[in-house]
Amino acid sequence: FFSDERVIRAAGGAGALSDWLLRHVKSCQWLHGDYHHSETVIHRYGTGAMVLCWHCDNQLREQTSDSLEQLAQQNLAAWMIDIIRHAMNGAQERELSLAELSWWAVRNQVADALPEAVLRRSLGLRAEKIRSVYRESDIIPGEQTATSILKQRTKNIALPSHTHQQQNPPQEKTVVSIAVDPESPESFMKRPKRRRWVNEKYTRWVKTQPCACCGKPADDPHHLIGHGQGGMGTKSHDIFTLPLCREHHNELHADPLAFEEKHGSQVDLIFRFLDHAFATGVLG
Incomplete structure (x- = not known):
C-alpha cells in the first residue's frame, strides 16, 4: 500500500x-x-x-x-x-x-x-480462509470482495475538493523541445564562432526544482563553472544548469574545489539532473 x-x-x-x-x-x-x-x-x-x-x-x-x-x-x-x-x-x-x-x-x-x-x-x-483445495460447495457465487x-x-460520501x-495530478508537460540541426552553418566552418545555447523557459523550470544538495527550495539556477566552461563575461550553456539553494550556491562559488569534494563533481550532479529532466518529460 x-x-x-x-x-x-x-x-x-x-x-x-x-x-x-x-x-x-x-x-x-x-x-x-x-x-x-x-x-x-x-x-x-x-x-x-x-x-x-x-x-x-x-x-x-x-x-x-x-x-x-x-x-x-x-x-x-x-x-x-x-x-x-x-x-x-x-x-x-x-x-x-x-x-x-x-x-x-x-x-x-x-x-x-x-x-x-x-x-x-x-x-x-x-x-477469508485460504484452502489448498476448494469444494464446489465452498464457492459462493456473486460473493463481494x-x-x-x-x-x-x-x-455517496462528499470528499474534500x-x-x-x-x-488526478497534472502530468508534467514538456517544458523544452530540443531542436536538432545536423547541417547547421557552423558545422561546415573550420573555426566556427561558439554559439551559446540560451533558454529562459528551461532555467525558470530549473529554479522551481529542489536543491541538488539538500532538497530545499532552489535559488537562481547555477551555471557550470570550471571544467572548460564559463569565463569572464560569459556563462556555460543554459542546459548545463543545476538547482541550488542560496547556501550551497554561495558555497560553490566561494570554493568550487571544496564544494566538489563535499558534494561531488558539478558534472556528475548536472548529468543526474539532466537524466531527471529527460526522464520526466521536461526535456524532449
Missing part, C-alpha cells in the same frame, strides 16, 4: 518524503560503511529514499541490494504513517489505528490500494 504511486502522491509526493527525511534524520543511514562524511544528501531508491552521507552516496550510486530496498521502504512507511497520523488526529505519540488508515485512504480515494485482508478487518468481515463493499458504502486534485 505504502509503495503505491497514487498513495505516495496523496501523502505529498517524493519531495515531501525528502523534506521529512531531512527534518528527522541527521546522519547517514547506511550503517555498513567504515567512513561517513559530515554532509548528508537524499538518495532516492525505487519509490522510497534514504539519507546518506556524501561518501556513501557516491559508493552506493547505481547499486541495488535487498538492504537498500529495505531501508528505503522503512523510511517510506515511517513517513507515510507520520503523515496519515497527523492528518487524522494530529497526535504523534500514539500508534496509527487501522480505522484511521482506512478512512484516510477513503478520503484520498486510494482505498482500492489497501490489501483485501486489511479492508476485511476494517469492515468487520471474517478473515471487501473492496467492492467499501466502494458501495462510500460512494483537494482529494480530487490529488487523485
Whole structure:
C-alpha cells in the first residue's frame, strides 16, 4: 500500500518524503560503511529514499541490494504513517489505528490500494480462509470482495475538493523541445564562432526544482563553472544548469574545489539532473 504511486502522491509526493527525511534524520543511514562524511544528501531508491552521507552516496550510486530496498521502504512507511497520523488526529505519540488508515485512504480515494485482508478487518468481515483445495460447495457465487463493499458504502460520501486534485495530478508537460540541426552553418566552418545555447523557459523550470544538495527550495539556477566552461563575461550553456539553494550556491562559488569534494563533481550532479529532466518529460 505504502509503495503505491497514487498513495505516495496523496501523502505529498517524493519531495515531501525528502523534506521529512531531512527534518528527522541527521546522519547517514547506511550503517555498513567504515567512513561517513559530515554532509548528508537524499538518495532516492525505487519509490522510497534514504539519507546518506556524501561518501556513501557516491559508493552506493547505481547499486541495488535487498538492504537498500529495505531501508528505503522503512523510511517510506515511517513517513507515510507520520503523515496519515497527523492528518487524522494530529497526535504523534500514539500508534496509527487501522480505522484511521482506512478512512484516510477513503478520503484520498486510494482505498482500492489497501490489501483485501486489511479492508476485511476494517469492515468487520471474517478473515477469508485460504484452502489448498476448494469444494464446489465452498464457492459462493456473486460473493463481494471487501473492496467492492467499501466502494458501495462510500460512494455517496462528499470528499474534500483537494482529494480530487490529488487523485488526478497534472502530468508534467514538456517544458523544452530540443531542436536538432545536423547541417547547421557552423558545422561546415573550420573555426566556427561558439554559439551559446540560451533558454529562459528551461532555467525558470530549473529554479522551481529542489536543491541538488539538500532538497530545499532552489535559488537562481547555477551555471557550470570550471571544467572548460564559463569565463569572464560569459556563462556555460543554459542546459548545463543545476538547482541550488542560496547556501550551497554561495558555497560553490566561494570554493568550487571544496564544494566538489563535499558534494561531488558539478558534472556528475548536472548529468543526474539532466537524466531527471529527460526522464520526466521536461526535456524532449
